[in-house]
Amino acid sequence: MVHLKINNNEVEVEEGTTLIHAARAMGIEVPTLCYWEGVRPMNSCMLCVMRDSNTGLLHPSCSTVAQEGMDIETDSGDVCEARKDVLELTISEHVGDCEAPCTHTCPASMNIPVMMRQIYEGDLDGAAYTVTNGLVFPGTLGYVCPAPCQSPCRRKSYDQTMEIKLLHREVSEKALIDNPELLDCPEDTGKKVAIIGGGLCGMSSAWVLRKKGHACTVFEKEAKAGGKVRALTEEELPKGVLDAEIDFIERLGVKFECGTEINGNGDLEAILSEYDSVIVACKGVAKPGGKIFEAKEHKLDVRAVGNGKTTGLWVDKYLKSVEIKPEPKLFDSKYGKLDKKNLSKLLENKTALDIPTIEGDLVDARVEAGRCLHCDCRKRVSCGLRKWASDYGAEKKKYFASETPDVRILGSGNVILEPGKCIRCGLCVAIAEKHGEDIGLTFANRGFDMEIRVPFDHSFDDALKKSAAECVEACPTAAIAFRNVEDVQSCHTTTLIKLTR
Structure with missing residues (x-):
């Protein structure tokens, strides 16, 4: 057995136990981005560092084995500052929206992109739940709302803005009143x-x-x-x-x-x-x-x-006798205004759809909803980078990358990769290797140009035949994801939803 201190508590662990396991066994929350049970330690994110006060050195806790006599600090000032620096360096080159621009500008905070996808998939009952949670009066606001959410729509600079107001009105007319589940x-x-x-x-x-x-x-x-x-x-x-x-x-x-x-x-x-x-x-x-x-x-x-x-x-x-205070401010990554080059790249992965003909106030709802670019993140609730950046108060503009990745969505099948969101943790590469994939994933290039690739120009679906689900679950930023699966949050629940035609 090995004897050490963790946060001034005497601890006894078996030989070979890593610091992260020793700390978590005590109920201590340890932040990680590149750690995944069952996969070898990657040592790439360095977010899990802890300090040995005997030496003053910081150690990656996911790979450092507990040694006799260590005096470990898991959340001292030095440790927290180091973690914050790691996060600020990481987000300096992170390219992606946590929330869609339309959601940001909706005064009622409706999850507009989820409504779009539910309509497109023909799930009007699901869309009714979303618009009611968001707007309470989706039909009434479908007439009287000035639709500030439509102004920042990225499609506006390409063809025309999404008809959000007409869509939630149509959902209300077709699915709201006769939906008993909404009365639960x-x-x-x-x-x-x-x-x-x-x-x-x-x-x-x-x-x-x-x-x-x-x-x-x-x-x-x-x-x-x-x-x-x-x-x-x-x-x-x-x-x-x-x-x-x-x-x-x-x-x-x-x-x-x-x-x-x-x-x-x-x-x-x-x-x-x-x-x-x-x-x-x-x-x-x-x-x-x-x-x-x-x-x-x-x-x-x-x-x-x-x-x-x-x-x-x-x-x-x-x-409920709960303290009333403002909700904690979440880290919020934003693309910002896209130039024509990056907007075109965002559109490359989107099925080409004609602009629907609007006759009076009628919209071909599924065709119109299908024009949505899915600007929001597929892990807007469970993203590890967002959680830890929020918890540690990381500043988006503390550091500036000399070059940030272009906006790209790779993959034409069920599995997609957004390189701009990738933090190059290597988990997907290791998980594919663990599952014995014939093709798998690999690192390409070196230094700042390094990125995840599929060897020999195969598709992501071919590369991850056995390991896709675990790769998607493990990815801390939704850089690798299923096209039609995402987590969403209403004012009542957080759930994983699958959108499948």
Whole structure:
């Protein structure tokens, strides 16, 4: 047995145990990008380094065997700074979008690219789930939203922007109202929330909270809920669209008390005594504080929905006695504006599709959705580089590579490779070797020009007949991926989805 210290704790391990295994056995989280169980240590990312205070040296813990008398620090200041430097050097030449430009500019944070792929694959029920999670009122916003998400669409500089607004409207009309799965809610929590103000903002808060299992009642002074969009003309917004979506929220279990104006301390005190929390989604009723929260209406209807959703999530935390604080800021890699050369390369791997003919407000939905370039990452939730860069506060612009890789997507089959996202960890090469692939993968070139290649110009599908699934799972950045598999996150769940025609 070998005796050593890890973070000032006396530890005894078997001979041959690596530092990473010794630390993880103690419950210590050790960051890695190039380490994978069952594969020889690659020693390429150096993110797992630990410091031996006896010598002052940093060691890659994935390959360093524990030695008698070591005094190991796993998260001291020196160790964390070294890891941060590693991450900042790595991301300086990382080329790829974590989130698509359209998602960045949607005030309600809808996962637009996933909606596109679900429509293209003919999964309207899945698309209905996505647009409802994102917009709450996808049909109404399909008429009144100014569609800020369409402005940064990369297709705009090639042919024309994606018709996102018309697509989520069409999904709403075809699949939303008759989709019973969208009415599923968790078991009631026993908590009651009053929402004062029945505009899109207040109703969005109610939708989020009901989906969390809380009982919700919306108080609206007018005869019908809807707020300012209720005043729009039939041409601007058919009333049947708004009414159907409000009816859907009622079927979810939200109660509406219309024609009920809440004024003065007396009305408010009565509500405060009956409900566990109150959301004020209109002006002049009460200031936020204690169990009163404010959901700000906005002249931009989609922004009002986003504000309502955010307030709903805050109140859910309050009801669960969870500290209310801003969500941690995630590292967010961006392509930025692509020049014609790189845009053309991004389009090379995309099936050529004609621009659909738009007659009035009708869109050939699957053809239009098929034009989406899949700008977002296939591991936007589980990407190792994103996680550790976020945790260590790595700065994207700390270092600048003299040359960054071009935007490319290689592979015409089920397995694809994006060289700009590859950190050259070597895991896919080693995993293919472990599985005894006839072709496998290899490193080509040297130094900064080194990249992963398939030997002899074979396809990735041919190269990874046995090991593709493990290579995709192990890849820390989704540089190597299945074309139609990705992880996605809604406000309720994180799941792996497979999009297959």
